[in-house]
Amino acid sequence: MHYRDAATDDKRQAKMRTLARDVLGGKLLLGNFLPEQLEALLEQWGQPRYRAQQLLQGYLAERRFDLRTITTLPGALRQRCAEAFIALPLELSSMKHATDGTVKMLVRLLDGAQVEMVRIPREMQSGRSRRTLCISTQAGCPLGCVFCATATLKLQRNLETAEIVGQFLLAEQVLGERITNVVFMGMGEPLLNYEAVTAAIRLMTWGTQPLVTPRHITLSTAGIVPAIARLAEEPISVKLAISLHATTDELRRRLMPIARRWSIAELLDAAEYYYRVTKRDITYEYILFDRLNDSEADARRLVRIARRVPSKVNVIPFHPIDFTHPSGLAAELRPASGERLKAFVEMLRRAGIPTMVRSSSGIDIAAACGQLALAELKTSR
Numbered sequence: 348m349h350y351r352d353a354a355t356d357d358k359r360q361a362k363m364r365t366l367a368r369d370v371l372g373g374k375l376l377l378g379n380f381l382p383e384q385l386e387a388l389l390e391q392w393g394q395p396r397y398r399a400q401q402l403l404q405g406y407l408a409e410r411r412f413d414l415r416t417i418t419t420l421p422g423a424l425r426q427r428c429a430e431a432f433i434a435l436p437l438e439l440s441s442m443k444h445a446t447d448g449t450v451k452m453l454v455r456l457l458d459g460a461q462v463e464m465v466r467i468p469r470e471m472q473s474g475r476s477r478r479t480l481c482i483s484t485q486a487g488c489p490l491g492c493v494f495c496a497t498a499t500l501k502l503q504r505n506l507e508t509a510e511i512v513g514q515f516l517l518a519e520q521v522l523g524e525r526i527t528n529v530v531f532m533g534m535g536e537p538l539l540n541y542e543a544v545t546a547a548i549r550l551m552t553w554g555t556q557p558l559v560t561p562r563h564i565t566l567s568t569a570g571i572v573p574a575i576a577r578l579a580e581e582p583i584s585v586k587l588a589i590s591l592h593a594t595t596d597e598l599r600r601r602l603m604p605i606a607r608r609w610s611i612a613e614l615l616d617a618a619e620y621y622y623r624v625t626k627r628d629i630t631y632e633y634i635l636f637d638r639l640n641d642s643e644a645d646a647r648r649l650v651r652i653a654r655r656v657p658s659k660v661n662v663i664p665f666h667p668i669d670f671t672h673p674s675g676l677a678a679e680l681r682p683a684s685g686e687r688l689k690a691f692v693e694m695l696r697r698a699g700i701p702t703m704v705r706s707s708s709g710i711d712i713a714a715a716c717g718q719l720a721l722a723e724l725k726t727s728r
């Protein structure tokens with residue numbers, strides 16, 4: 348497993364550029380422009396730089412996707428923007444509501460690739476209602492975690508910044524509500540699409556009326572160690588969640604091929620560095636599998652891990668992916684019993700580790716990572 352294969356990456360980017368030319372018909376994706384890039388472009392058009400701020404204000408803060416309605420811009424410029432840019436480069440393909448309030452949305456991108464996003468049921472936090480959207484950063488995923496449906500799709504391509512921000516804008520439009528929190532925990536590994544994801548974070552937090560504040564953004568990674576250190580240095584710091592799922596290298600390598608590249612010790616060094624630089628607590632995600640990672644010894648090791656810097660643990664009951672016909676270790680994975688789950692969580696809590704049990708939201712509509720897209724692809728074949 349290579350963290351980054353430059354040749355493959357270059358080829359993929361070249362393919363993307365060709366694709367972009369073909370599907371965009373010469374238009375530009377507005378959401379691919381950072382404020383300074385938009386200023387430079389508008390300057391080339393002979394416009395003062397502040398017009399870029401007005402354009403972004405209309406597009407992001409006021410959610411005006413018909414750019415001709417941004418009336419702070421002069422009429423001719425509005426028209427030119429509408430002709431030059433695509434504001435929302437994705438559309439809803441299907442939407443499913445679960446009984447627990449989860450909404451799962453499958454989204455089609457301009458080249459036909461499909462990704463999914465999930466609105467997690469409302470939660471109350473500090474007296475305010477939290478509406479969280481889980482968004483995707485890649486179509487498919489190259490990392491091949493054995494318990495994950497997205498892994499079956501392999502990597503199709505990285506998403507553009509505009510497609511990442513676009514998921515937020517589209518979700519608000521179709522749900523008819525404002526989203527307050529974002530988690531980068533949908534399809535794909537966000538830190539393998541680093542530039543686009545960090546640019547999306549900049550755009551989402553831009554201006555005096557940001558789409559979402561940095562405090563309310565969580566990035567979840569399978570553990571791309573050098574990229575975690577790099578993320579720590581970014582001017583906008585987000586919450587970091589690490590998909591751990593095992594407390595020994597031996598098991599983690601079996602569950603998550605990426606663990607063959609970096610050990611748990613290296614991952615924890617990166618998490619500690621992230622905490623030291625950003626002062627933000629770390630979250631460990633831990634899917635509980637029956638008699639695989641749910642023993643007392645696992646709980647004790649997890650406590651040691653979570654004590655290293657201020658951290659919390661999300662324990663997630665496993666839900667089998669029954670339509671993927673898993674083989675090998677994947678076929679043996681079973682959910683831990685309610686009793687074992689309770690005992691595991693108790694051990695963590697007794698040791699003083701803030702621990703939440705996170706349900707795999709909307710299991711009745713296949714809301715686990717990648718399952719809706721996979722189900723859709725299988726039925727359309």
Ligand code: SF4
Pocket residue numbers: 488489490491492495496497498533534535536569716
């Ligand atoms: S769990 Fe996440 S990182 Fe692992 S294969 Fe699935 S999408 Fe990729």
